[in-house]
Amino acid sequence: MSPDYIVTIGLEVHVHLDTKTKLFCSCPNITGGEPNTRICPVCTGQPGALPVFNERVLFQAVLAALAINCRINHRSIFARKQYFYPDMPTNYQITQHELPIAEKGHLGGTGINRLHIEEDAGKLIHTGGSSLVDLNRASAPLIEIVTEPEITSPQEAGDFLRNLRQILRYAGVSDCDMEKGSMRCDANISLRKNQDDPLGVKSELKNLNSFRSVEMALDYEILRQSEILSSGGEVIQETRLWDEDSLRTKGMRTKEESDDYRFFSDPDLPPLLVGEDFVEEVATYLPEMPDARKNRFVTEFGLSEYDAGVLTQEKDTADYFEEALKVCGLKQSKMLASWLSVEVAGQLNALGVSMSDNPVKPAHLGSLVREISQGNVSGTMAKDIFAEMFETGFSPENIIEKKGLKQINSEDEINAFCEKVLKDNPDLVEKYLDGKHGVLGAMVGQVMKESRGQANPKKVNETLRRLIEKFQ
Amino acid sequence: MMDKKDIERIAHLAQLKLSEEEKTIFTDQLNEVFNHINTFGELDTVDISTQEPTGIDKLLPREDIPREFSREKIMANAPDKDEDSFRVKKVL
Ligand SMILES: [Zn+2]
Numbered sequence: 301m302s303p304d305y306i307v308t309i310g311l312e313v314h315v316h317l318d319t320k321t322k323l324f325c326s327c328p329n330i331t332g333g334e335p336n337t338r339i340c341p342v343c344t345g346q347p348g349a350l351p352v353f354n355e356r357v358l359f360q361a362v363l364a365a366l367a368i369n370c371r372i373n374h375r376s377i378f379a380r381k382q383y384f385y386p387d388m389p390t391n392y393q394i395t396q397h398e399l400p401i402a403e404k405g406h407l408g409g410t411g412i413n414r415l416h417i418e419e420d421a422g423k424l425i426h427t428g429g430s431s432l433v434d435l436n437r438a439s440a441p442l443i444e445i446v447t448e449p450e451i452t453s454p455q456e457a458g459d460f461l462r463n464l465r466q467i468l469r470y471a472g473v474s475d476c477d478m479e480k481g482s483m484r485c486d487a488n489i490s491l492r493k494n495q496d497d498p499l500g501v502k503s504e505l506k507n508l509n510s511f512r513s514v515e516m517a518l519d520y521e522i523l524r525q526s527e528i529l530s531s532g533g534e535v536i537q538e539t540r541l542w543d544e545d546s547l548r549t550k551g552m553r554t555k556e557e558s559d560d561y562r563f564f565s566d567p568d569l570p571p572l573l574v575g576e577d578f579v580e581e582v583a584t585y586l587p588e589m590p591d592a593r594k595n596r597f598v599t600e601f602g603l604s605e606y607d608a609g610v611l612t613q614e615k616d617t618a619d620y621f622e623e624a625l626k627v628c629g630l631k632q633s634k635m636l637a638s639w640l641s642v643e644v645a646g647q648l649n650a651l652g653v654s655m656s657d658n659p660v661k662p663a664h665l666g667s668l669v670r671e672i673s674q675g676n677v678s679g680t681m682a683k684d685i686f687a688e689m690f691e692t693g694f695s696p697e698n699i700i701e702k703k704g705l706k707q708i709n710s711e712d713e714i715n716a717f718c719e720k721v722l723k724d725n726p727d728l729v730e731k732y733l734d735g736k737h738g739v740l741g742a743m744v745g746q747v748m749k750e751s752r753g754q755a756n757p758k759k760v761n762e763t764l765r766r767l768i769e770k771f772q
Numbered sequence: 773m774m775d776k777k778d779i780e781r782i783a784h785l786a787q788l789k790l791s792e793e794e795k796t797i798f799t800d801q802l803n804e805v806f807n808h809i810n811t812f813g814e815l816d817t818v819d820i821s822t823q824e825p826t827g828i829d830k831l832l833p834r835e836d837i838p839r840e841f842s843r844e845k846i847m848a849n850a851p852d853k854d855e856d857s858f859r860v861k862k863v864l
Contacts, residue, residue, distance in 0.1 A: 320838050321836050326838055327841065328838040334856060341841070355833035355834065355835060355836060356836035384785065384786055426863075430859050431861070435858070
């Protein structure tokens with residue numbers, strides 16, 4: 301991109317933790333919905349209300365920290381970050397400043413500086429003459445993950461975020477949905493000429509609503525900063541907003557002293573102590589991570605790298621696959637992979653349904669694949685059966701039984717169908733005997749019609765040939 | 773000692789508009805408070821951590837069980853509101 305300058309990027313990622321209640325009060329922790337339906341004296345900052353820490357947040361934060369290889373601090377401190385804005389009724393955000401819950405991790409080659417717990421702010425809706433405040437999100441639990449400033453390209457930043465998202469989703473920490481705001485990212489970027497130079501002046505990019513916009517905003521910023529630097533100018537340290545419409549970053553009016561947060565430890569919250577035994581217990585909840593699982597899908601199940609990658613992209617899909625494989629057996633792993641990644645994923649995508657809401661139970665898909673592999677149902681029948689499974693949630697056995705769809709393999713039955721068709725179509729038989737063997741296809745079609753698609757086509761083909769030979 | 777400039781800075785951060793007279797009053801009052809706090813300086817605090825200000829040595833967490841609170845009760849205290857939101861002076 302810019303061969304003249306060395307690019308240095310650091311990311312700050314906020315992740316909304318999946319818990320039942322908020323960080324410091326018992327209000328339900330759910331996003332969206334009617335404004336101000338999940339508020340109480342604590343999260344609206346009523347005088348005298350005191351924060352009470354949610355133990356589930358500790359579990360989720362430690363799990364996230366272990367997933368990105370951080371060291372857990374056995375003692376961490378909550379601090380008040382003072383600022384005045386109506387989205388925060390207490391006039392301070394409770395966060396961790398000097399002593400975060402975790403430090404010094406790494407993910408895929410990128411160092412993690414720290415991970416800390418903090419509360420979210422409310423939401424403002426700006427109307428004509430006033431602003432409306434919705435505090436449903438106020439005090440919702442977040443973790444902030446700060447990388448070391450050592451990412452060297454926009455692409456690398458995007459890869460890091462995609463990797464982080466996948467891992468945190470695997471761990472069940474959060475759904476990490478950037479569009480819904482359950483994962484948010486700010487990026488710091490600076491340029492310098494030589495490796496030995498100190499880091500250049502950075503700009504902080506905000507309003508990045510997708511991985512794509514993170515990459516595009518960084519690309520733009522490299523261009524903007526290198527133009528300034530190569531024309532002899534100086535980059536000023538500022539916050540810049542990514543504008544999705546003009547595909548540019550725009551400087552925000554820098555409020556003087558606006559980042560004077562006057563942190564001090566929150567007198568309402570004693571230190572958060574975490575024992576080694578607790579950390580060890582949480583570690584047992586870490587699932588097999590995506591890369592390891594992908595490799596196992598290749599070596600254990602004989603899948604291609606590509607299929608294994610697709611199936612392990614999401615934990616729910618990988619779990620589903622393994623559950624179904626128990627029913628159809630290891631030998632059918634490739635057929636199962638294809639059914640899951642083509643038919644099932646196709647239907648789910650078309651309806652915008654996630655794997656966890658898949659109406660087809662894994663054991664049912666497994667038995668459908670088993671029926672196919674045993675020759676009990678043909679490929680076309682299987683698709684009809686699957687459509688019915690997807691609609692009703694019934695097992696394939698149930699549907700086959702009810703519809704009488706089982707494939708006909710019995711020689712007597714197939715013989716009977718074939719004899720009838722030969723008797724009804726003497727013209728076709730004559731053509732065949734004249735050497736026009738192409739008409740066999742038409743006869744097979746007739747038999748399939750007579751048997752309502754249930755006769756085994758391969759056997760029909762053989763039987764027809766055998767019977768016609770007798771006419772000669 | 774706080775001076776007028778400190779007061780102006782704090783007022784700016786708190787988004788307060790103070791008259792010249794108020795600035796003088798608050799400068800005096802805050803200095804009085806700080807002088808009082810300075811008497812703590814005479815105490816021996818060598819072994820006391822600044823990060824454990826509560827006297828309670830560890831956080832006692834609560835279980836993650838949701839409870840609903842009446843929105844009406846909270847909204848009743850709001851100086852200005854529409855049917856489901858707090859209303860404040862327009863901010864950007
Ligand atoms: Zn609350």
